[in-house]
Structures are given as C-alpha cells and as structure tokens.
Amino acid sequence: MALRAKTKLGFIDGSIKRSTSHKVDYLNWEKADSMVMACIINSANPNLHGSISRAATARDVWLDLEERFAQTNxxxxxxxxxxxxxxxxxxxxxxxxxxxxxxxxxxxxxxxxxxxxxxxxxxxxxxxxxxxxxxxxxxxxxxxxxxxxxxxxxxxxxxxxxxxxxxxxxxxxxxxxxxxxxxxxxxxxxxxxxxxxxxxxxxxxxxxxxxxxxxxxxxxxxxxxxxxxxxx
Structure with missing residues (x-):
C-alpha cells in the first residue's frame, strides 16, 4: 500500500524497468529503486535482513521473499x-x-x-x-x-x-x-x-x-x- 501510494509498485512487480538509455535516467531509477529496497527491508522481520540486504534490486528482494513465503496455506x-x-x-x-x-x-x-x-x-x-x-x-x-x-x-x-x-x-x-x-x-x-x-x-x-x-x-x-x- 505504501509503494502504491508513492507510485513505486512497479519496482517490485517488474513493470518499471531499469533505464539504460541515459545516465541521468539511470541515476533517478537507481535512487528510487534503493528507496523501495530500504522500505521493504525496514518492513521485514530483522531476522531476514542478512539474507535480503545484499540483493541488487528491489525486484530481486521481492522475488526472494515471494519464493519463500508466497505459498498456499x-x-x-x-x-x-x-x-x-x-x-x-x-x-x-x-x-x-x-x-x-x-x-x-x-x-x-x-x-x-x-x-x-x-x-x-x-x-x-x-x-x-x-x-x-x-x-x-x-x-x-x-x-x-x-x-x-x-x-x-x-x-x-x-x-x-x-x-x-x-x-x-x-x-x-x-x-x-x-x-x-x-x-x-x-x-x-x-x-x-x-x-x-x-x-x-x-x-x-x-x-x-x-x-x-x-x-x-x-x-x-x-x-x-x-x-x-x-x-x-
């Protein structure tokens, strides 16, 4: 909900791709992606920080968590x-x-x-x-x-x-x-x-x-x- 409110949900569902056409665009993307990563890590259980803090992108963090916890209960x-x-x-x-x-x-x-x-x-x-x-x-x-x-x-x-x-x-x-x-x-x-x-x-x-x-x-x-x- 917090990511959707800030129009940053695309960084975890893959709809916002990494920009490679221009240096300025890439820097803006990297800045926003790092913010989303920090949001996810701060919201996660501290016991998980060691396994997700070294991911390259917010998308990687989300996929890691999804594979571990998104299971039919x-x-x-x-x-x-x-x-x-x-x-x-x-x-x-x-x-x-x-x-x-x-x-x-x-x-x-x-x-x-x-x-x-x-x-x-x-x-x-x-x-x-x-x-x-x-x-x-x-x-x-x-x-x-x-x-x-x-x-x-x-x-x-x-x-x-x-x-x-x-x-x-x-x-x-x-x-x-x-x-x-x-x-x-x-x-x-x-x-x-x-x-x-x-x-x-x-x-x-x-x-x-x-x-x-x-x-x-x-x-x-x-x-x-x-x-x-x-x-x-």
Missing amino acids: APRIHQLWCSLCLMEQEPYTSVIEFYTKFKTLIDELNEQQPLPECTCRASKELSQREEDHRVHLFLGSLDNERFAHVKATIINTDTLPSLRRTFNFILREKTRFTAEKERNNKVESGSAFYSFRTSKQKGRDGSKLKCDHCGKVGHTKSKCFELVGYPC
Whole structure:
C-alpha cells in the first residue's frame, strides 16, 4: 500500500524497468529503486535482513521473499472454513461485533483463495455464487430466536442481497426488536406500578372504616367479630 501510494509498485512487480538509455535516467531509477529496497527491508522481520540486504534490486528482494513465503496455506484455509461453518452468535454478542468477526474471516479467506481474474459472464456468475455463499453462512450463524422472521424474508427473495445489504437488514431488525422489547418492559412496569398503587389505596381506604358497635377501625358493624362470632 505504501509503494502504491508513492507510485513505486512497479519496482517490485517488474513493470518499471531499469533505464539504460541515459545516465541521468539511470541515476533517478537507481535512487528510487534503493528507496523501495530500504522500505521493504525496514518492513521485514530483522531476522531476514542478512539474507535480503545484499540483493541488487528491489525486484530481486521481492522475488526472494515471494519464493519463500508466497505459498498456499492449506491448513489456514481449512481453519477459516471450519470457523465460518461453525460460527454461532452468542447471546451477549451484538450484531455489529458478530458481523465484524465474520467479515474479517471472509476477507482473509478471499485473500487465501482469490477468484481468477476474468471479464466473461461465467466469472460474474461465479462471483455472485460466492456472495450468495457468504450470505447463507452469515444468516445461518445468527440467533434464530431473534432474527427468524427477517432471515426467512431475505432467503425467500428472488435474488439474494449482498452481504453488506443483508447486514443492514439484520441491523434494522435488531433495532426494531430492541425498541419493541423496551416498550413491552415499560408496559409491564406500568401495570405492576398500577397494581401496587391500587392495593395500597385499598389498604388506606380500609383503615378509615370504623365499627359502630365496638368502635374499632378497619371493619364495619356487619363484619364485627363480636356480633358475627370469632373464627375458629
């Protein structure tokens, strides 16, 4: 990325050739090539400096590193696929956190297994199929209790949305679910408070009653134990 930002990527991919036509051009090329070599060496592990610092050009340094480290990492690919297939959203994990973790694994898998570059129709269909696979993996790993409705809506569409749009749908459903839950909690709290106040009010009203026979408060003459008898 740093080399691309400085338009120096051609020194490592071979597109910028060494100039031999003019001395000034060669000096400029040599200066830029040395800068790229220094950038690579400073970015590499210090243990590698002894084996790459004596290379003649930045291209030689890059080819040396590529031959040693640019290998297909089959165990890592296997691990990524296992992690994606076995992922499940934990109850305490937010949708944003879960999507970030899922997208990180997907991006790394794409780096390990990039699609072949092609502009034909078959390539576009293959790319769409890969995107559909990601959407199915993401939906399958979400909490079914909270997102069953929106998951069914997305799956039943004629053309599946992209992974980003799917995440947007899920996020909106999460917002709706949270708002509905808060509203229900407020209703339940209000009902409980009303019941408590009603019971308390009844207690206060009962304490104002006074018996005309015995003169005690809390009951009337018709319920006075001295007249109707005490319970056994």
